[in-house]
Amino acid sequence: MSDSEPEAMAEADGVPSTKLPPHLELRRTRVLCKVDAPDNTDTIQYSGAYASLGHENSLRFADFCKDFRVDITRISDDDMELDMVGVDPSIANAFRRILLAELPTMAIEKVLIANNTSVVQDEVLAHRLGLIPIKVDPRLFDYLSENDTPNEKNTIVFKLHVRCEERGQRLTVKSNELMWLPKGSEFLKTSESLTSTSKPETYTSFTCSQDSMPEFAGNPIRVYPDIIISKLGFGQEIELEAHAVKGVGKTHAKWSPVATCWYRMLPEVELMEEIEGEKADVLKQKCPAKVFEIEDLADGRKRATVARPRACTLCRECIRDGEDWEKRISLRRVKNHFIFTIESTGALPPEVLFTEAVKILEDKCERVISDLS
Amino acid sequence: MEHTSFGDQRNATFSLAEEDHTLANALRFTLNQDPRVIICGYSIPHPSEARVNVRVQTTGDPAREVLKDACQDLMLMCQHIRGTFNKAVNDSRMKSPPDNDSSQGMDSD
Numbered sequence: 271m272s273d274s275e276p277e278a279m280a281e282a283d284g285v286p287s288t289k290l291p292p293h294l295e296l297r298r299t300r301v302l303c304k305v306d307a308p309d310n311t312d313t314i315q316y317s318g319a320y321a322s323l324g325h326e327n328s329l330r331f332a333d334f335c336k337d338f339r340v341d342i343t344r345i346s347d348d349d350m351e352l353d354m355v356g357v358d359p360s361i362a363n364a365f366r367r368i369l370l371a372e373l374p375t376m377a378i379e380k381v382l383i384a385n386n387t388s389v390v391q392d393e394v395l396a397h398r399l400g401l402i403p404i405k406v407d408p409r410l411f412d413y414l415s416e417n418d419t420p421n422e423k424n425t426i427v428f429k430l431h432v433r434c435e436e437r438g439q440r441l442t443v444k445s446n447e448l449m450w451l452p453k454g455s456e457f458l459k460t461s462e463s464l465t466s467t468s469k470p471e472t473y474t475s476f477t478c479s480q481d482s483m484p485e486f487a488g489n490p491i492r493v494y495p496d497i498i499i500s501k502l503g504f505g506q507e508i509e510l511e512a513h514a515v516k517g518v519g520k521t522h523a524k525w526s527p528v529a530t531c532w533y534r535m536l537p538e539v540e541l542m543e544e545i546e547g548e549k550a551d552v553l554k555q556k557c558p559a560k561v562f563e564i565e566d567l568a569d570g571r572k573r574a575t576v577a578r579p580r581a582c583t584l585c586r587e588c589i590r591d592g593e594d595w596e597k598r599i600s601l602r603r604v605k606n607h608f609i610f611t612i613e614s615t616g617a618l619p620p621e622v623l624f625t626e627a628v629k630i631l632e633d634k635c636e637r638v639i640s641d642l643s
Numbered sequence: 644m645e646h647t648s649f650g651d652q653r654n655a656t657f658s659l660a661e662e663d664h665t666l667a668n669a670l671r672f673t674l675n676q677d678p679r680v681i682i683c684g685y686s687i688p689h690p691s692e693a694r695v696n697v698r699v700q701t702t703g704d705p706a707r708e709v710l711k712d713a714c715q716d717l718m719l720m721c722q723h724i725r726g727t728f729n730k731a732v733n734d735s736r737m738k739s740p741p742d743n744d745s746s747q748g749m750d751s752d
Contacts, residue, residue, distance in 0.1 A: 315675035329676045331719060340727045342735040352731070354724075360672040361720065367665040621732045628725045634666045635714040635721070638659060641644060642711050 288324045301535065303601040305589050313359060313605055349613040350620040353536070355606065362533055362608045368627040369531040371520040374408045375617045376426060377401075378524075380513040382457055382473060387507050388443075390500045399430075399512050400524045402445045403494040403615035408527075410485050414515045420454075420474040422483075426491055426514040427451040427474060434502035441502040446495035448512065452480035457511055474513070494616050527623055529613040536607035537582035540600040541574065550574035553599075556588045580609075645707060652705035657697045663687065667695040673713040673720075679704050 290298060302309045314320075317328035337356040344351040354362060381396040390398070406426065414424040428448040434441035454476035480486050500508060519526035539561055545553055553574045554562045563577035582601065589596045612620040647655035659666065667685040674683040674697075685697045699706040 315672050317676050317678045317680070326678075327676075328678050331716065334720060335723055338723060338727060340724075340731040342731050345732070345735055352728075357720075357724070358672050360668045361717075361724075364665045364669040367663075372665070621728075624728060625725055628721050628728070631666070631669070632718050632721045634662065635718040638666075638670075639711050639714045642657075642707055642714075 290325050299605055301603040303584050305586055305596055348616055351611045354608045354610050364631055365627050366531055368630050369528050370526055372518050372630055373527045373626055374516050374518050375525050375527045376404045376406050376408050376514045376516055378512040379515045382511040385507055385509040388500045388502050398499055402497055404514055405616050406491045408516055411516045422476040422478060422480050425474055427455050428512045431509045433507040434504050437504050443499045445493050445497040445499055448493050450491045455511055527617050529615050531612045533608040533610040535603035537579055538602040538604055539576045539579045539582055542600055543598055545574040545598055546571055559583050654700045655706035659695050661693050662695050667697055669717055670713055673716045679709055
């Protein structure tokens with residue numbers, strides 16, 4: 271599959287790859303959804319699977335390039351849907367897994383609580399803070415390893431200080447109360463600092479203010495607003511500092527850059543015979559996803575058509591009522607056509623997330639190659 | 644990381660540390676697509692150890708070289724996917740310039 275090699279090999283053998291007979295081609299490229307269970311769900315990966323039929327099953331890179339296609343069906347600031355056509359599920363799944371678990375983001379990892387008289391316990395409060403998405407490009411930061419001191423390149427500090435001052439009132443604390451501290455921690459380390467004449471030590475050692483960096487000048491780091499952190503009764507108070515660091519989703523889901531990310535295979539609905547008259551009405555009624563429409567023929571008859579196959583959820587309602595219906599309709603899924611959805615949490619736009627995920631898979635390959643050399 | 648018997652380069656097991664199904668399943672696909680491969684598969688010996696074993700048996704070429712080629716193929720595919728994706732995003736941006744009404748109403752700024 272490296273560029274030209276297999277092509278040359280197939281020609282050298284004098285065996286031009288033949289087309290598979292239609293019934294095998296169907297089983298190779300489609301999942302068949304029968305009334306009791308989906309059938310034929312595996313992909314045939316082995317290059318010699320159809321050798322006896324003279325069909326070359328290996329993927330040639332040139333063919334891959336020719337057939338591979340991406341269509342963006344929806345894109346906005348925080349989510350996108352795309353059709354990825356001509357790729358094996360193992361590759362699509364690798365992207366999905368990387369998006370969920372291996373793309374870094376920033377999340378609150380340490381919470382220094384000075385005062386918390388709210389009903390939410392310290393550890394629960396810290397956990398809630400950890401899950402708040404932070405809108406910042408993680409590529410601008412380094413990982414904080416165990417022996418590192420927190421500095422402006424690996425830590426973001428937020429302050430939260432709220433108190434309910436009104437008698438009889440209840441104060442809702444939302445995530446937008448978290449104030450970014452570009453100069454680092456403001457809490458002093460208490461122990462020996464009183465006697466020493468040097469600058470009092472805090473919990474971070476920033477050498478410069480983060481807002482002096484060109485990336486953040488005039489573009490303060492914010493968190494996702496409107497998330498309720500806690501509710502305070504009269505006199506209750508929360509005073510804390512939250513330190514965010516870089517991490518990946520497999521350590522903890524709070525570092526996952528996607529709210530979720532999934533794919534489904536393209537549904538395909540085929541009518542195996544003409545469905546006319548009353549049966550067409552019945553069919554249209556059966557489908558909760560409104561896949562079918564009725565077409566008026568010239569001579570006044572009505573015929574069912576498949577109008578929106580993409581909406582099919584494969585609920586199989588249409589083939590449930592006896593063998594007749596099973597024979598009339600064939601529900602399938604296209605094995606190499608993925609409808610991929612990415613919902614970003616806001617740290618990076620979804621299209622950037624996808625390209626970064628592909629880059630991570632490339633890096634993994636490169637690492638294996640260099641280890642083997 | 645490579646385990647093979649002396650004098651037999653065709654059959655080998657590669658033990659990849661810090662990897663999981665993400666890479667191993669994709670590599671199994673590219674390896675299986677290579678006509679030089681007789682059999683390949685992978686296993687994760689223990690779920691709490693971040694390690695996969697990839698077994699490769701070839702028709703004659705050293706398994707190490709075949710695995711390297713498989714990685715190379717996967718990289719080429721990724722690069723093509725990335726290029727195609729970026730082009731598709733640019734095209735869809737050209738067609739419909741970014742509108743500010745987020746249909747989901749999720750983002751409040």
